[in-house]
Amino acid sequence: MINKIAVIGVGLIGGSIVRDCKKKWPKLECTGIDINPKNISKAVELGWVDKQGSINDLQNMDVVIISIPVNAIENELKDILDRISPNTLVMDTGSTKNAICKSVENHKNRHQFLAAHPIAGTEYSGPDAALEGLFIDKTMIVCEIEKTQFKLQNRAKEIFETLKCNVRYMTPLAHDKHIAYVSHLSHISSFMLGKTVMQEEESERDIFDLAGSGFESTVRLAKSSPAMWTAIFSQNKEHVIASLDRYVENLSRFRESIMNNDTTTMYKELESTNRIKNILEGIKNGE
Amino acid sequence: MINKIAVIGVGLIGGSIVRDCKKKWPKLECTGIDINPKNISKAVELGWVDKQGSINDLQNMDVVIISIPVNAIENELKDILDRISPNTLVMDTGSTKNAICKSVENHKNRHQFLAAHPIAGTEYSGPDAALEGLFIDKTMIVCEIEKTQFKLQNRAKEIFETLKCNVRYMTPLAHDKHIAYVSHLSHISSFMLGKTVMQEEESERDIFDLAGSGFESTVRLAKSSPAMWTAIFSQNKEHVIASLDRYVENLSRFRESIMNNDTTTMYKELESTNRIKNILEGIKNGE
Numbered sequence: 001m002i003n004k005i006a007v008i009g010v011g012l013i014g015g016s017i018v019r020d021c022k023k024k025w026p027k028l029e030c031t032g033i034d035i036n037p038k039n040i041s042k043a044v045e046l047g048w049v050d051k052q053g054s055i056n057d058l059q060n061m062d063v064v065i066i067s068i069p070v071n072a073i074e075n076e077l078k079d080i081l082d083r084i085s086p087n088t089l090v091m092d093t094g095s096t097k098n099a100i101c102k103s104v105e106n107h108k109n110r111h112q113f114l115a116a117h118p119i120a121g122t123e124y125s126g127p128d129a130a131l132e133g134l135f136i137d138k139t140m141i142v143c144e145i146e147k148t149q150f151k152l153q154n155r156a157k158e159i160f161e162t163l164k165c166n167v168r169y170m171t172p173l174a175h176d177k178h179i180a181y182v183s184h185l186s187h188i189s190s191f192m193l194g195k196t197v198m199q200e201e202e203s204e205r206d207i208f209d210l211a212g213s214g215f216e217s218t219v220r221l222a223k224s225s226p227a228m229w230t231a232i233f234s235q236n237k238e239h240v241i242a243s244l245d246r247y248v249e250n251l252s253r254f255r256e257s258i259m260n261n262d263t264t265t266m267y268k269e270l271e272s273t274n275r276i277k278n279i280l281e282g283i284k285n286g287e
Numbered sequence: 288m289i290n291k292i293a294v295i296g297v298g299l300i301g302g303s304i305v306r307d308c309k310k311k312w313p314k315l316e317c318t319g320i321d322i323n324p325k326n327i328s329k330a331v332e333l334g335w336v337d338k339q340g341s342i343n344d345l346q347n348m349d350v351v352i353i354s355i356p357v358n359a360i361e362n363e364l365k366d367i368l369d370r371i372s373p374n375t376l377v378m379d380t381g382s383t384k385n386a387i388c389k390s391v392e393n394h395k396n397r398h399q400f401l402a403a404h405p406i407a408g409t410e411y412s413g414p415d416a417a418l419e420g421l422f423i424d425k426t427m428i429v430c431e432i433e434k435t436q437f438k439l440q441n442r443a444k445e446i447f448e449t450l451k452c453n454v455r456y457m458t459p460l461a462h463d464k465h466i467a468y469v470s471h472l473s474h475i476s477s478f479m480l481g482k483t484v485m486q487e488e489e490s491e492r493d494i495f496d497l498a499g500s501g502f503e504s505t506v507r508l509a510k511s512s513p514a515m516w517t518a519i520f521s522q523n524k525e526h527v528i529a530s531l532d533r534y535v536e537n538l539s540r541f542r543e544s545i546m547n548n549d550t551t552t553m554y555k556e557l558e559s560t561n562r563i564k565n566i567l568e569g570i571k572n573g574e
Contacts, residue, residue, distance in 0.1 A: 119499045139496050168496055181487045182498040186505040189480050192537040193473060194563040195556065200468045200533065204562075208569035209426050209455055211469040212406040216567055218473040220504045223564045226557035230550050237545055244542050246487065248535055250479040255531050258524055263517050269482065270513035276481040277510045280503055282495035 002028055002062045002155070006053060008080070009068035010034040010043045012121060013093045015130025017065055017163065018048045023132065024162045031057055043127040058083040063091065063155065070094040071231040074103045081109040089152040091116050091159075095179065095228075096235045097143045097172035114156050115143040117175065118165060119183075123223040135163035141179075143172045180239035185247055187221045187229055188240070194222035289349045289442070293318040293340060295367070296355035297326040299408060300380045302417025304352055304450065305335050310419065311449045318344055330414040345370040350378065350442065356518040357381040361390045368396040376439040378403050378446075382466065382515075383522045384430045384459035401443050402430040404462065405452060406470075410510040422450035428466075430459045467526035472534060474508045474516055475527070481509035 002025055007014035010032045018030050032040045032049035043049035058064055058080060066073055066080065073094045080090060081104060091114045094100055101115050120138040122129060140160055145153060160167055170178075197215070201207045233240050257265040289312055294301035297319045305317050319327045319336035330336035345351055345367065353360055353367065360381045367377060368391060378401045381387055388402050407425040409416060427447055432440060447454055457465075484502070488494045520527050544552040 119497060121499065121501075123501070138499070141497070166496075178488065178493065178497050181484050182494060182502050185483065186480060186502045188538065188541060189476055190501075190505055191557055191560050192534060192541055193476050194560045196472065196530065196534045196537050197468050198560070198563065198566075199537075200530070201465065204566050204569075206465065207469060208566050209453075210406060210428070210465050211566070212408065212425070214408075214410070214477075214508050215469050215473050217504050217507045218477055219563055219567070221501050222560050223567070224557075226554050226561060229557055230554045233545050233553060234548060234550050237548075241542060241545055243483065243487070244538065244545075247479060247483045248538055248542075250483050250486075251475065251531065251535055251538075254475060254479055255528060255535075258520050258528060258531075261521060261524070263521050266520060267513050267517045270478055270511075270516055273478050273481045273485070273509050274513060276485065276506055279485075279491050279495050279498070280506065280510070282491075 001025065002158070004029050004031070004061050005063045005065065006031040006033060006058060006061045007049070008033045008055075008064065008066045008076075009072075010039040010049060010127050011067060012125050012129040012131075013118065014065050014067035015043060015046075015048055015127050016120075016132070016134035017067075017093075017159070019130055019132045020135070020163050021159065022048060031061070033057070039127050043130075046127060046130070048127075048130065055079070055083065058088070059085050061085070061088050063089045063159070066090065066092040066094075069228050069231040070096045070100065070235045074099050074235065077104050077113070078107055081107050081113060084109065084112060086112075088112060089114060089155045091156060093118055095183065095232050097141075097175040099235050101144055101172040110147055111149040112152060114145070114148045114152065115172065116156070117141045117143075117179070118163075120165075123220055125225045125228065133164075135165040138165050140165040140167045141175055142167055142169050143175055145169055176236050177239045180236055180243045184232060184236060184240050185243040187224060188233070188244060189247065190219050190221035191224075191229075194219040288312065289315055289445070291316050291318070291348050292350045292352065293320060293345060293348045294336070295320045295342075295351065295353045295363075296359075297321040297330045297336060297414050298354060299412050299416040299418075300405065301352050301354035302330060302333075302335055302414050303407075303419070303421035304354075304380075304446070306417055306419045307422070307450050308446065309335060318348070320344070326414050330417075333414060333417070335414075335417065342366070342370065345375070347372050348375050350376050350446070353377065353379040353381075356515050357383045357387065357522045358518040361386050361522065364391050364400070365394055368394050368400060371396065371399060373399075375399060376401060376442045378443060380405055382470065382519050384428075384462040386522050388431055388459045397434055398436040399439060401432070401435045401439065402459065403443070404428045404430075404466070405450075407452075410507055412512045412515065420451075422452040425452050427452040427454045428462055429454055429456050430462055432456055463523050464526045467523055467530045471519060471523060471527050472530040474511060475520070475531060476534065477506050477508035478511075478516075481506040
């Protein structure tokens with residue numbers, strides 16, 4: 001049972017968590033904290049924030065959810081842990097984990113923090129992008145669970161059960177390395193593809209006359225929030241660059257096959273990558 | 288009014304054209320020609336091919352649709368034009384246009400050929416991937432229309448009206464250059480992204496636990512047919528390599544910004560690419 005929750009960063013992820021929790025605990029009171037007052041008014045209007053708060057209102061919360069860009073989490077987390085009561089659980093939802101965990105490794109209230117990353121979302125952002133049921137059958141990565149107090153581990157578990165997500169435990173370093181490949185790299189590839197096409201095509205009208213659903217699908221992520229992603233790429237620099245180098249290496253090797261008219265190698269490369277079908281089926285079925 | 292149609296290459300594109308035509312002209316008889324007899328039986332079973340034929344049956348067709356890999360079109364088109372009656376329209380649907388148009392530029396029956404490329408399709412292939420209404424509001428690129436006889440231009444127009452697609456006229460060279468950017472490059476980026484992730488992740492189970500819908504969207508095209516795409520990349524070599532070089536240049540420049548912790552440049556790059564939203568809205572609305 002959770003009575004009072006604060007959301008720092010009133011947007012897609014925080015909002016989707018609160019919406020599911022309010023469905024389960026109708027009396028749950030949600031305090032919204034955001035540097036942009038428009039986000040608060042919007043969320044109040046949508047009904048998932050009850051009142052506007054500030055960083056001074058973190059006393060007596062059962063749960064504080066931090067869903068702001070990862071550089072801001074790294075900068076603010078210590079201060080947030082300074083301000084809570086002994087019974088508060090603080091959970092972040094950032095897409096990187098190592099720098100965030102490191103920033104509080106020696107904090108006296110480290111045992112009240114749980115480092116989480118839900119693998120869910122859309123390319124949209126803001127309070128009206130928040131959805132009920134966003135996390136159903138999705139993965140919730142939790143890092144350094146052993147550093148969180150038992151009682152607060154249980155409170156987090158209650159939330160995860162409410163969201164109906166599947167929890168996976170990893171170290172922060174393993175998280176950042178794997179997520180660089182399966183998420184961060186996809187975003188860079190998509191943004192740069194969009195950029196390349198817009199550079200080349202003088203008329204945007206021509207782009208959408210000529211482009212099909214394939215193009216739409218590969219550049220969908222280029223609609224994502226620049227502030228959020230700048231922070232992620234910068235904070236996960238080492239692994240993002242490693243993944244990018246592997247990617248460019250593969251592109252360059254494929255370029256050589258085209259250059260040399262080596263259709264046998266091209267065919268083999270494409271065919272062996274077709275295996276991705278099975279992996280995608282798994283993602284789709286949430287299996 | 289079209290009575291007899293032959294489809295060479297019994298798959299997604301040819302099948303989707305025939306399905307719409309049969310809806311409009313219920314007496315239309317479709318002859319299927321394919322090197323793989325299983326495709327014919329499947330299409331007969333699905334009801335859109337009436338009988339199996341061979342290259343010797345092209346006499347007395349009103350229309351011959353060629354929907355096979357582009358290298359095969361380049362190799363076979365002359366022979367097909369040799370075998371038709373004076374009243375037959377031959378139309379290809381290949382994703383490249385320059386090599387195909389060049390291959391028959393001096394053919395005595397060039398005026399019976401129309402070079403087309405529908406910007407539609409899915410990542411699936413084969414006769415059971417064929418869909419009714421696939422081309423509604425989609426673009427149909429037609430090249431060198433002035434080389435096709437008036438009477439046969441009209442017959443093609445009847446088919447395009449049946450498919451409810453929007454016809455755009457281009458030169459073969461302009462087609463190949465633009466399509467390299469908006470379609471061929473997307474496929475390479477997707478295939479190589481899929482490859483990079485599979486190389487890195489030893490366990491496929493881990494990939495689909497960690498990957499979200501963003502990854503799914505960017506690698507969707509890596510499910511596409513290797514034979515079809517090897518032929519396209521190879522035939523449009525010059526423009527595909529140019530687009531790939533621009534793409535890799537953009538990726539490398541973005542890598543430098545990450546390396547230098549230059550978040551201002553990163554933010555600007557991502558933000559200016561967000562404009563892609565408007566273009567995608569256009570694609571989605573088929574506007």
